[in-house]
Amino acid sequence: MKAILMKEYGNEDVLFETEVELPAVGEEEVLVEVKAFSINHVDIVTREGDFKAFRPLTFPHLLGLDFVGVVKEVGALCQSIKIGDLVTGINYGGTYTEYITIAEQAVVKLIQDVNVKETAAFPVIAVTAWAAVMDHGLIKPNQKVLIHGGAGGVGHIAIQIAKQAGAYVYTTGAERNTAFLKKLGADEVINYATTDFTTVATDADVVIDTIGGDVQEKSFQSLKQGGRLISVVTKPSEELSEKYGVYSDFIRGNVSKETMIKLVNDLVAGRLTCHVEKEYPFSLDGVRKAQVELSQGHTRGKRIVII
Structure with missing residues (x-):
């Protein structure tokens, strides 16, 4: 073969x-x-x-x-x-x-x-998005979440999961993806090329980082005291976590078979795309x-x- x-x-x-x-x-x-x-x-x-x-x-x-x-x-x-x-x-x-x-x-x-x-x-993006939003982000109804790179693999699934959990969703993306991101359920799309996301997404309960680097470091400014920064790219700075009084973690999508079945069923049924x-x-x-x-x-x- x-x-x-x-x-x-x-x-x-x-x-x-x-x-x-x-x-x-x-x-x-x-x-x-x-x-x-x-x-x-x-x-x-x-x-x-x-x-x-x-x-x-x-x-x-x-x-x-x-x-x-x-x-x-x-x-x-x-x-x-x-x-x-x-x-x-x-x-x-x-x-x-x-x-x-x-x-x-x-x-x-x-x-x-x-x-x-x-x-x-x-499968990979689904279990990663679920782990970030639900297992580690601990999203609850009416909370505010900022999802970076919303048009990407993990990002576009994370938006849908966060909306199903009842969150208000900010996401960063290119102008060409605005309609796509709105269709997924994003409440506000922030054009990263023209707008500083920290001036729009403020006092967020959770940030889902799919970018890393400078974007991850600036994301601490968007979180409220006691908020959560979950990265699927690199480990966030412990020093910045302490400075801003937030929880941060780097995660991978290791979830149970039951969760995988639920996510696949949601895809097949059209609840996720x-x-x-x-x-x-x-x-x-x-x-x-x-x-x-x-x-x-x-x-x-x-x-x-x-x-």
């Missing part, structure tokens, strides 16, 4: 295409024929070596996390998933390949007429191009690869 692997840390040129053996299926695993997978920011920073100091890789390495595919084989102890089921999930063993093995308990069964493209783009900006073919050039274009920023929603 075809796989696109990385041979070492570096730019997109370290990716290469090769043939690998079909993976063996464990007793509690399923073999999935991948139909589509998404490109996430974590793929790029992993490839560039940002995590190598505390999570070194063994090469060659298979990147990728979320996917949609059809089950082709099930382990002897599997009970809830059958051959032919359409499934999605997050596979920490990688997805840039035609077939993957994954624990039965790590997949969510889908109805057969689901939008494969939207669903393949959804996932925007796919662009799709690419499953080829070395296609995957390289997808990573390069994602790294350039300003993506609305997600980028996916179709097999």
Whole structure:
């Protein structure tokens, strides 16, 4: 089967295409024929070596996390998933390949007429947005939340989750995305190119940071005393947290299977939407191009690869 692997840390040129053996299926695993997978920011920073100091890789390495595919084989102890089921999930063993093995308990069964493209783009950003807004942001009705980068992958899901929780939502974005962000439910869209967000979003209960850097540091000014700054990018400054009297944390989207099922059901039922900006073919050039274009920023929603 075809796989696109990385041979070492570096730019997109370290990716290469090769043939690998079909993976063996464990007793509690399923073999999935991948139909589509998404490109996430974590793929790029992993490839560039940002995590190598505390999570070194063994090469060659298979990147990728979320996917949609059809089950082709099930382990002897599997009970809830059958051959032919359409499934999605997050596979920490990688997805840039035609077939993957994954624990039965790590997949969510889908109805057969689901939008494969939207669903393949959804799991990672959905669990990250949920963890940021609900598990760590602790959003409550009528609170004010500022979500940076609202048109991005995590951002555009976070807006919807925050609105469903009853929050008043500010978000930063480009002028071209104003209508898109309003449709998602944002109450006020702040054009980051022309407006200082700290002059609009004041006394916020929660800030969701998807940008990092100077934007993260300035975000402390938008929070009320006792507010919460949750970043999905980098660890916020403890010094600034103490100075402004707020709670801050850097989080990843590790949530329960039950939460994943709830989020996927919300997507399938139309209570959440996932925007796919662009799709690419499953080829070395296609995957390289997808990573390069994602790294350039300003993506609305997600980028996916179709097999």
